[in-house]
Amino acid sequence: MFQLDDDQQALADAVAGFCQETLAPTVKEDDEAERFRRELFTAMGEQGFLGVPTSEEYGGLGLGYTEYCVVLEEIAKVSSSYAVTVAVNGLPQIILSMYGTEAQKAEWLPKLASGEALGGFALSEPESGSDAGSLKTTAEKRGDTYVLNGTKFWITHGGVADVYIIMARTGGPGPKGVSAFILPGDAPGLSFGKKEEKMGMRASPTVELVLEDVVLPAENLIREEGFGFTVAMAALDSGRITIGATAVGLAQAALDYAGAYALERKQFNKPIIDFQGVGFMLADMAMKTETARLLVHKAAWLRDQGQPYSDIAAMAKCTATDAAMAVTTDAVQVLGGYGYTREHPVERYMRDAKVMQIVEGTNQIQRLVIARHLKRKYSAGA
Numbered sequence: 001m002f003q004l005d006d007d008q009q010a011l012a013d014a015v016a017g018f019c020q021e022t023l024a025p026t027v028k029e030d031d032e033a034e035r036f037r038r039e040l041f042t043a044m045g046e047q048g049f050l051g052v053p054t055s056e057e058y059g060g061l062g063l064g065y066t067e068y069c070v071v072l073e074e075i076a077k078v079s080s081s082y083a084v085t086v087a088v089n090g091l092p093q094i095i096l097s098m099y100g101t102e103a104q105k106a107e108w109l110p111k112l113a114s115g116e117a118l119g120g121f122a123l124s125e126p127e128s129g130s131d132a133g134s135l136k137t138t139a140e141k142r143g144d145t146y147v148l149n150g151t152k153f154w155i156t157h158g159g160v161a162d163v164y165i166i167m168a169r170t171g172g173p174g175p176k177g178v179s180a181f182i183l184p185g186d187a188p189g190l191s192f193g194k195k196e197e198k199m200g201m202r203a204s205p206t207v208e209l210v211l212e213d214v215v216l217p218a219e220n221l222i223r224e225e226g227f228g229f230t231v232a233m234a235a236l237d238s239g240r241i242t243i244g245a246t247a248v249g250l251a252q253a254a255l256d257y258a259g260a261y262a263l264e265r266k267q268f269n270k271p272i273i274d275f276q277g278v279g280f281m282l283a284d285m286a287m288k289t290e291t292a293r294l295l296v297h298k299a300a301w302l303r304d305q306g307q308p309y310s311d312i313a314a315m316a317k318c319t320a321t322d323a324a325m326a327v328t329t330d331a332v333q334v335l336g337g338y339g340y341t342r343e344h345p346v347e348r349y350m351r352d353a354k355v356m357q358i359v360e361g362t363n364q365i366q367r368l369v370i371a372r373h374l375k376r377k378y379s380a381g382a
């Protein structure tokens with residue numbers, strides 16, 4: 001399960017080659033300018049990286065989550081912002097693949113998988129983050145349409161996406177009153193508020209969505225009214241695997257950079273890697289990265305086997321993103337003062353790592369999910 005086969009290794013090599021050639025030259029500049037380049041997204045689509053698990057019938061590669069993780073890890077080694085772009089663009093594909101009608105799939109999946117369309121996922125609001133079930137955006141049924149009003153916050157690809165899956169309230173309070181809709185990016189009444197100025201992941205745009213009497217045809221509803229929270233949670237279960245894979249790539253990049261530096265840098269007439277204090281730090285970084293990768297691949301494998309994976313996905317997300325935070329922080333330490341400057345990428349790795357402990361459910365919420373699974377398991381006498 002944990003050794004890449006020849007096809008998976010070839011895929012990893014192809015992605016790595018593309019990323020070095022196409023993404024690497026702009027990473028530093030775009031981090032500084034907070035710039036997202038649509039042409040890089042399009043180029044990834046041309047390579048087939050955007051629809052790895054989407055079925056071939058709808059323009060994807062029809063591969064598993066294991067391969068999806070391989071692709072994301074390689075992209076994240078070069079740019080975690082673009083790995084997040086691939087992962088977030090994957091959320092509408094996951095949702096439509098699982099719950100879409102034939103017409104919804106036919107309209108959007110080929111575009112999202114090829115990069116013709118960029119996708120987003122709009123759940124969070126100014127007053128509902130972790131407590132997503134309390135969201136306030138409304139969708140009122142009027143004849144054959146729904147009219148949406150409200151504000152969505154923190155939306156990755158806000159303002160640049162062609163389509164969002166949006167969660168809005170059609171019923172009473174709580175998760176059962178939430179429905180999911182397909183929201184085209186050019187829908188009249190949809191406008192965009194402030195773009196966040198962020199610590200890290202700066203090539204990935206995060207923007208507020210404002211909905212004022214946005215009219216959607218009833219066929220844009222996903223499944224039925226009240227099904228939206230199920231849709232959102234299923235997407236997040238899968239999304240946690242992809243954020244985990246992104247974190248593993250970032251941690252590996254930090255370890256590789258710090259390891260190579262420690263071999264070159266001499267103090268007291270010795271490469272610093274030969275000082276036990278540095279060598280042990282690198283050993284801990286390697287252990288955390290490998291542990292995270294194993295757990296991410298276990299979650300991907302369970303999903304590919306059609307087995308329950310929600311608790312393991314939460315463990316994978318939490319472990320991998322905590323590992324990325326620790327490993328990138330230690331990478332800065334290994335480089336000493338140089339690590340704190342923008343001359344080296346490790347300070348960017350550290351800034352990029354932080355947000356991964358927050359998105360797709362904070363790591364406190366992951367622990368909550370895992371604890372609930374444990375309670376169910378032990379209550380059932382297992």
Ligand SMILES: Cc1cc2nc3c(=O)[nH]c(=O)nc-3n(C[C@H](O)[C@H](O)[C@H](O)COP(=O)(O)OP(=O)(O)OC[C@H]3O[C@@H](n4cnc5c(N)ncnc54)[C@H](O)[C@@H]3O)c2cc1C
Binds near residue numbers: 121122360
């Ligand atoms: C860069 C970025 C991109 C994002 N992209 C998207 C996107 O594309 N789509 C989208 O819908 N959302 C997106 N988000 C939103 C993200 O999912 C939320 O920020 C996250 O869910 C946390 O919500 P919050 O920020 O409101 O924090 P809060 O929920 O207010 O949490 C604040 C603190 O309280 C803790 N906390 C809250 N509840 C509990 C609890 N029950 N037990 C223990 N601790 C708790 C949290 O862990 C956290 O430490 C993005 C956020 C960022 C920063």
